[in-house]
Amino acid sequence: MPSLKGAYLKRSIFAAALTLALGVSQAWAQPTDILNVSYDVSRELFEAVNAKFIPSYKASAGVDVTVNQSHAGSSKQAGLVLEGLAADVVTFNQVTDIETLAGKQFVATDWQSKYPNSASPFYSLPAFLVREGNPKGIVSWADLAKDGVGIVIPNPKTSGNGRYTYLAARAWAQEEFAGDEAKIEDYLKKVFANVKVFDTGGRQATTTFVENKIGDVLITFETEVLGTVKAVGDDQYDAVTPPVSLLAEFPVAVVDKVVDERGTRPIAEAYLNYLYTPEGQDIIGSFYNRVNDAAAVEKYKAQFPEVRLIKVEDAFGGWAKVKAEHFAEGGLLDKVLPNL
Amino acid sequence: MQTNPADASRAGSPTRPGRAGWGLIALTYVSSALILAMPLVLIVTMAFRNGLDAYLANILAPDTLHAIFLTVLTAIVVVPINIVFGVCAAWLVTRYDFPGKRLLITIIEIPFSISPIVAGVIYLFLYGGQGLLGPVLADNGIKIMFTVWAIFLVSLFVTSPFVARELIPLMQQQGGEDEEAALSLGANGFQIFWNVTLPNIKWALLYGALLCNARVIGEFGAVSVVSGAIRGQTNTLPLQIELLFNDFNVSGAFAAASTLAALAVLTIVLKAALERVGATGRR
Numbered sequence: 001m002p003s004l005k006g007a008y009l010k011r012s013i014f015a016a017a018l019t020l021a022l023g024v025s026q027a028w029a030q031p032t033d034i035l036n037v038s039y040d041v042s043r044e045l046f047e048a049v050n051a052k053f054i055p056s057y058k059a060s061a062g063v064d065v066t067v068n069q070s071h072a073g074s075s076k077q078a079g080l081v082l083e084g085l086a087a088d089v090v091t092f093n094q095v096t097d098i099e100t101l102a103g104k105q106f107v108a109t110d111w112q113s114k115y116p117n118s119a120s121p122f123y124s125l126p127a128f129l130v131r132e133g134n135p136k137g138i139v140s141w142a143d144l145a146k147d148g149v150g151i152v153i154p155n156p157k158t159s160g161n162g163r164y165t166y167l168a169a170r171a172w173a174q175e176e177f178a179g180d181e182a183k184i185e186d187y188l189k190k191v192f193a194n195v196k197v198f199d200t201g202g203r204q205a206t207t208t209f210v211e212n213k214i215g216d217v218l219i220t221f222e223t224e225v226l227g228t229v230k231a232v233g234d235d236q237y238d239a240v241t242p243p244v245s246l247l248a249e250f251p252v253a254v255v256d257k258v259v260d261e262r263g264t265r266p267i268a269e270a271y272l273n274y275l276y277t278p279e280g281q282d283i284i285g286s287f288y289n290r291v292n293d294a295a296a297v298e299k300y301k302a303q304f305p306e307v308r309l310i311k312v313e314d315a316f317g318g319w320a321k322v323k324a325e326h327f328a329e330g331g332l333l334d335k336v337l338p339n340l
Numbered sequence: 341m342q343t344n345p346a347d348a349s350r351a352g353s354p355t356r357p358g359r360a361g362w363g364l365i366a367l368t369y370v371s372s373a374l375i376l377a378m379p380l381v382l383i384v385t386m387a388f389r390n391g392l393d394a395y396l397a398n399i400l401a402p403d404t405l406h407a408i409f410l411t412v413l414t415a416i417v418v419v420p421i422n423i424v425f426g427v428c429a430a431w432l433v434t435r436y437d438f439p440g441k442r443l444l445i446t447i448i449e450i451p452f453s454i455s456p457i458v459a460g461v462i463y464l465f466l467y468g469g470q471g472l473l474g475p476v477l478a479d480n481g482i483k484i485m486f487t488v489w490a491i492f493l494v495s496l497f498v499t500s501p502f503v504a505r506e507l508i509p510l511m512q513q514q515g516g517e518d519e520e521a522a523l524s525l526g527a528n529g530f531q532i533f534w535n536v537t538l539p540n541i542k543w544a545l546l547y548g549a550l551l552c553n554a555r556v557i558g559e560f561g562a563v564s565v566v567s568g569a570i571r572g573q574t575n576t577l578p579l580q581i582e583l584l585f586n587d588f589n590v591s592g593a594f595a596a597a598s599t600l601a602a603l604a605v606l607t608i609v610l611k612a613a614l615e616r617v618g619a620t621g622r623r
Contacts, residue, residue: 035570043586043587044587068570068571068572068573069570069571070568070569070570070571071569072569080486080568082469082470083464083468083469083470083471083474083485083486084467084468084469084474084478084483084484084485084486085485085486085568085570086483086486203586203587204586207585207586207588210588211585211590231588232588
């Protein structure tokens, strides 16, 4: 049997170790780094935003912060946050992906009212990237269903980007065929039969189209289309903005569960607010995203062709309905996807 | 069991190849060039296509440097653990008889036959926030998924059979007579292991550790599931290569790939050297 003194010694060592461990985790509880978990094609955008946000926050709050980034398909990222990827903020490309987090109490249910424009600091739309000279003559949604058109899109199952493509094509078809469901489905089946590759994220789809030279048209956000033309040169690719497309809002939210645990709420909130400042909007616009700040709108209006944008609310009755009717297992999307 | 090239050449006297033989030899060279040599050459040329300065700048980019660091750190953590595990497992199954021994050998080999991506998903289901143990661990402030710990864990899982696989056949073949002799002369357990067992298995052990190391460094599938891809935090070198490629930073991707290729070549050279030394050492 251990002596009383021995037991006391053991206990005090244990207590000391515990204090140390707690002390360390206490030190971690006041971190100056935040993680922005985002969709796939926003890599360069947030790199640029972070580079400007850090000195701005230093100037206003006097703290040096680090902003870490993680990028993949928006819906996949939402799943990873639920699995424990410690996102202080999420910047997704789809309302439903943040709703997923709100449903599990990671994000406040009234998250859309916490920032202007339903918490979407910028927006874009599905557009087309085609090979130089547009040899297949793809200018509108109708052309995607033609025989012999090879399409590359991210997978609508894992990527918000891919879902917008599906919804935009359907929104166009609903108008074109005056709501005739049989004709709409027939059109969508033809479009998806033309898809050569379903990548998991938007950027992988771009790589498939640009580096692997697969397909005749890449359908992705206008920001990615114009950004790619700039990155790889307009002697190889043409950007096509169809006359009608779908409004793609990019919603943001503070992940309450994570920031409350880590004590990073002030930084996270400042970060999202920064996206709405004239400086933030200017950066966002320079990456070919459409913005709402008047000065930035004026500055970048030349780069955006005229387009009529259909809203999800008007065409489909809101995101909750979209999720239940179209994207649920066995929903309308599954009916038009080829059997993979 | 591995056969030693030196033994093979001693076994039969070589004859000059006939016409069919030359054809096969030519085929071997052409396919090796296409499958092995050209990709390696391509990696190096692409990595250096913008000159040495650009290459160094790519390697020294903070995120790539961190990926190299994390990859090496993972190897430093995982390989020693797997050496200890492999020796223990091999010792157990070759020196003792117990019920369920065959089952144990099969279990040890499971990571070989499971696709790494499945391994990653299993860990996600186990330790993820919606997984079996994840919520309990999270309540106690322990976070595994999307941290380096998850990367260590899946790497451990994927590479756990390597050392044991090398040792078990050898130790079976050697039998336990040496150890029994040592025991009868009054050696204790540690003395037996250190002075008798270890010298007998050291080459196979090193070989297994080397293979394990190569696999840890190159692992992609399992790590990609549990990493969370946080830039400059949880990207190992193979993940960083994919990330750079998708960032349209092709020369950066190839520069990172060249460091991975260099590590692989180093492994091959060490392996060849070990086989040589091992062959003379055994005699």
